[in-house]
Ligand SMILES: O=C(O)CCC(=O)C(=O)O
């Protein structure tokens with residue numbers, strides 16, 4: 001029995017808190033709402049689908065030639081799309097189903113319980129406290145959980161013991177997958193793609209990464225296009241592994257084609273390159289902007305695993321000269337938070353150009 005069973009309403013007060021903001025179309029942000037609404041209907045795309053069984057052992061150990069072809073497909077997708085999907089990824093479908101169920105139970109806890117300091121390391125977030133215009137507002141709630149917190153015995157799971165076990169297992173399995181893919185992507189950057197001494201992902205381990213449990217409530221103003229589920233952004237990590245449910249809503253920026261919607265494929269996981277890998281690869285791999293659109297009727301869930309190094313890890317480059325100066329992950333995150341607070345928008349890598 002969860003410690004917070006019974007009691008108040010579960011929904012975060014998005015509608016009440018952002019009522020005025022959603023109706024504001026004037027002021028210094030004229031047309032902001034129209035800017036979200038005016039987005040034309042987008043085409044649905046199928047991301048490159050890569051069977052990674054030969055790397056994860058999910059399809060039996062592949063031959064050397066199979067592994068090389070798989071690695072080449074991964075590197076190509078990271079260059080051309082910044083996004084791809086994987087199957088035979090080694091994260092059991094039953095585990096992902098269990099995660100979805102546990103996530104639904106977690107988000108059904110009363111709002112006060114979710115927002116309490118202790119739950120999941122105090123990692124609950126909702127809406128966008130810094131938003132000054134509709135286009136800066138994310139109509140969603142999330143637990144952005146540092147893995148260091150979930151692995152410790154002191155972590156409060158609100159009495160949801162299955163959630164604890166499932167979260168740890170998902171984090172472990174996604175971490176293994178992310179590590180495998182990151183090493184493959186790094187090897188492809190070496191002259192001739194030669195395997196060698198492991199140098200990546202340096203400084204990333206089970207305690208430095210994050211798991212983000214996302215929920216997108218139905219949005220009553222969705223038909224007006226007045227709010228995003230998650231505002232356009234790039235991820236501030238090396239690599240993200242994402243499991244989305246069947247509802248859909250994720251869109252990514254596909255060069256000149258503009259925004260394209262990612263079709264949910266049952267059982268597949270989505271992988272995307274983050275800012276740190278774009279820096280490490282000297283811009284060869286692309287950290288691509290993505291966003292989540294709201295819908296008026298159906299809640300949506302997703303889980304994202306962020307492959308991150310420790311705060312004091314220097315993010316260098318695979319080869320010199322690099323377009324970026326060396327910075328630490330801590331410095332990068334601080335700058336992102338500062339920019340969002342000051343301007344409502346993340347600037348990201350351009351801050352670190354030499
Ligand atoms: O929910 C999704 O599909 C995307 C989530 C995402 O981009 C994030 O958490 O950074």
Ligand SMILES: [Fe+2]
Pocket residue numbers: 233234235290
């Ligand atoms: Fe993201």
